[in-house]
Amino acid sequence: MADEKLVNMIRNTFSLYGLVISRKLSVSLAKEFLNIEENEREIWLTQIAEQVLSQDLNDTHVTIENLQLAIQEYIKPNTLKNAETVLNVIDVFDVPRIKYDLSKKKFVLESITPDLYAEAQYKSTIFKDRFELLWYRTLRHELFIPPMLGERKENWIELIPIEYLLSESKEGNVYVMGLLSQLVEGQYYLEDTGGSIKDGLIMECSIVIANGDFHDGVLYVKNLGFPPAESSNNARVDFGNANAFGGQSEFSLKLSEKLKTYEESNKDGMIVFVSEMWLDDKTVLRKFKTMLEGYSEYPPIAFVLCGHFLSFPAKSSSGQKLVEGLKNLADIIMQYPDIKRDSKFIFVPAINDIGSPKILPRLPLPNNLTEDFRNNIPGAIFATNPCRIQYCTKEIVVLRGDILTKMCRNTLHFPFQGNIYDHYAKSIICQSHLTPLSLPMLPIYWKYNHSLQIYPTPDLIVTADRFEAYETVYSNCHVINPGSFSKNDHSFKVYVPALNLIEHCAIPKDIDV
Template identity: 25%
Template sequence: MENSNGINGRNAPLFRTVQKPLDSNPIPSSSPAFGTPVHPIRTYKPPEPPKPSILPILLPPATLRPIAFRTFTKKHNLTLTSSALQLIATFIGKHCGSGWREEGLAEKVLDEAARQWKKFGGGVIVPGDGEELKNILKTIEGSMSGGRVNSNSLHSALSRQSSFAFGAGNSESAVSDSRPGGLGREESFGLSALGVEDEEESDERKDPRKWLKVVGAFDQPRLTYNVIQKHFEVIGAAPSLLPDPSHKTIMFRQRYNLIHQRLLRNESFQTSSVATARTSALQRSSSTLATPQQAYKLTPIANLLGRSGSNHLLLGLLTISPTGMLTLNDLTGSITLDMQLARPVPEDGAWFTPGMIVLVDGVYEEEGSAMGPGLDGNRGVGGTIGGKFIAYSVGGPPCERRDVTLGVVGEGKDGSLKAGGAFGWVDFLGVGSERAAGSAMRKTERLVLKGTSESSVEGRARVVILGEVELDSAKTLQALKKVLGLYAAEPADRTPMAIVLMGNFVRYAVMTGGGSGGSIEYKEYFDSLASALSDYPTMLQNTTFIFVPGDNDPWPSAFSAGAATVLPRGSVPELFTSRIKRAFANANADAEKATGKKTAGEAIWSTNPTRLTMFGSVQEIALFRDDMSGRLRRNGVRFRNLEEETAPSTDTAEPNGAPDGDSPAANASMEIDQVVETAESHIPAPKVKEPANSTISADLKLARKLVKTILDQGYLSPFPLSNRPVLWDYAGSLQLYPLPTSLVIMDPEAPPFAITYEGCHVMNPGPLTPGGRKGVAQWMEYDARTRKGMTREARF
């Protein structure tokens, strides 16, 4: 009989016993003396639960962006590029499925990815084009089960890896080579935001024109200030030309909130933490000594109830009530202003019109009944406060410099500016934020503009600004040819990088008909411009021409008949610009045939207002066409001179009295003027002796007054909507926050000027052919190297 262990191999396969190694089970045979076979005693193992299946989904990057921003930026101080966000969104959608939001799976993956990126020496910018982030996600993928990250498995896997190949090997030099300045290769020059290919040795990268970008009013990101979280958020709702009426309220609320938070960050409105009783005694004894230590406090209008006879500082919007009274409004209510004793701060240094947000210092005087349009005598929050506010001083909110808004706090060892707090992470124009690419782009600016003393770079870094180019005037065309001829005579590598032509392009609104040729006549004017430009092919091949329309240009002028149109207004329609585009195409084609190299001269038809950016967020030039000074003079509140002793005026928007210079009220008013003036931002220009010509002195005074009014408001159209309509959903494009590095206000009623105020260089080129000066062409030339403008003239 054969052995039952089946070693001889002649048993049927069904009855054969599989021989296993002796060390497979430490427990021996149950009966070794009888030679029974060694049957292994199998330990019980519970069946493994099946791995939960994950159904992949398509996760849009825009849907994941809020969580990614909260995890990478808020928690780990990192910034995801668009390509990296796309890569992570695809990974989470594939491995986390539909539970990415409800079960919090996405946040855990993002947190682990950010931790590993920082652990292995990643920079502030997280790019998605390299292999670094892909390797991190691969490691996380191997440690995931059911969409969840197994921390123990992940850490053991990371312990077997020394790096994620952040360069050639893991040396410090490799890291610095792959990410100059702590940024990825693409972000090191800000190329991801500008859309320019990174060619390190390319001559095109050294051309300042390659770093110039035009941002129209309708292309800017729509941001809103979150008062609770104190930061800017992107408005997700789509804009509309006919929005809900509540958007009108939101527009004014946004303006108020921006100025309010700007004031609270001003040193004059911050309470000192070292205030003592001795300081209080000094404040009571001498107003002069108290001024440096006094902190101003804003009072909401609703809090005036029951505080009659007390002094307060209010911040609100100047408006004209339905009864014709001048009132002040904030988010809590409104109150009637008594301007008899009011004085402007500084004296004759700014305009104050309805529609502006101002600071008013004075005394509240309560009355028995409510004044204004209150219903049933109701008083309180949201309504008209009974009584009146006797104003002593009226001033604009202090302006805030651009570097303070963006949090640029100092220079590094290499001369680059460092970004601190504030709003450095906010991308206001869609060209990259200060914290993300500001340092790298400043290095590029020095390399392109200041790294060489070649005269070609000096000439190439210019922007020529021509104002009021009226094509229906033969004199204007002659002046334009003269200006273009001067620059065309220079070498091709010295031609200006951009020429800005600002409207109105016709003297009258020809689109309204009335015996004119309408659209056909308007198109003929641009055809004549195309013929004039064709005479200067060098300019067309090497320069960017930017057209900013005015109120007389189509299509808004067809309905306004040349009056103030809605802001922001669109560009000139393509119907009228085809001949000019053809002239640029022909000039570029001729250059390619002659030299074999492609040229990229172009004509850009932008909006009003519009922005020019250079090197990302490093330089920003705002362009705006408006008859602003005339509108300010017509609508401004008039204050009585101190020397006047005439009867009160009957005008509702005009003060009806002023105290005598020796009266106690006048002395109190003068003291208040001294205190409030310290909270004002002044023009940082030294006092110079006024020229003997009174006309020049008056022009300079008018220019300073206009600049201070607009920049203190931080808004391009601080007027009532009845005087200057605004599209509610696009009002953010009119904000001057943060202040641009340069501002061009094309105002034909104001004299040409170039003034710097709070770090912002403001220019007015004036009309191309000034009135009263025969055969003279004037324009503005802006140098990007010095960030200054200069008025130029030529005879033709």
């Protein structure tokens, strides 16, 4: 029989935390406490009540499930919950849409009903959604927050909506934000959701902030720049502990202390990124075998292999060649049991790989072609392009597409100073979008524009491009290109999550096996 004094102490302690526990549960808990030294019971009880309070409770009444979870958390604080995945590869067709809610005055998450071939109305909202995300993101930047009543604020910039600029016949020096578009051939306009004004330069379909003199419906631009980037921490304030990145967990795993502890304990853990992994090329497979040999004693967390997976354009024989290439790759992996057991193999198809239209986001390689490989290699994951990877608290976005090349080709004003990949990193992060291009330059599924957004900014963006290998950092986000494994001296990139470190590697020519 439970001690009545102990039962009352339990009920009173929970009451102090604003919680209501039934007598039946109090008696059950008191019986468990009889096995604990009397001088330690109060400490246990306080910790369990705090654990219950930290749970997402619907009301103040404590359930048996709440108690069981609280006791488990207290006894084994480093045990991961089911949704706290160490490694999770996220299908971008399942990521939530981020939208600004005017009534709540903050960004919110929305689920999307799957539909690849959506109605035409979704095409018209692509650039509207991009603009609104950047508009409301910019308005809360320190430079653009208006002064409070009675406050004097220097260096404040007032962004004027184009609709207001036109309707009020305002003239003189102004700052406006809009989408650069060529409404008339050879004449560029700056558009927002309410109107458009003529502009003079730079990159079509980028959203920019223009400063200049406005006269007679024409903006004579003095300065043109991107909306300022927003730090990842600031962007996450609106979402609280909600998961904006995607995946199984309802809560943001970036905030998980247990995953952070796990991540920091695995200081040697690494993720290898390889691009242009030609599975029909004997030299590529031989070099990859050399790579596995080097990692055989310390298997990486994952190998992220990006397409193209064949050395020739898609044709009638592509399916059979891909199956043969995957079989040869599986035979190589099975020679290294530790790697086969411990490492994941994540395949990200290029836009020209077999099995899907040349539209982003791209579906994974077809199941019927990859079935044998998945049966032989338990760590195989065939992902979308782009895909998202969550490793502990790190958020990674992988895109296989020649986006830098396309942006250079279509830029109205090419920057001649600095590294081009630094400009590229700034462009996609300030635009909060992986492919800030027009639809003719790069088709996307209208309803899945949000899956190409990178907001909040992740920890690492991998843009596997035909461009030479590079790495740079902008707004605390690493942006890397592993380079072409098949063409650029069999180079690849390695990411060490615990240290947030990037390493450039290559297979030397003189150690072929």
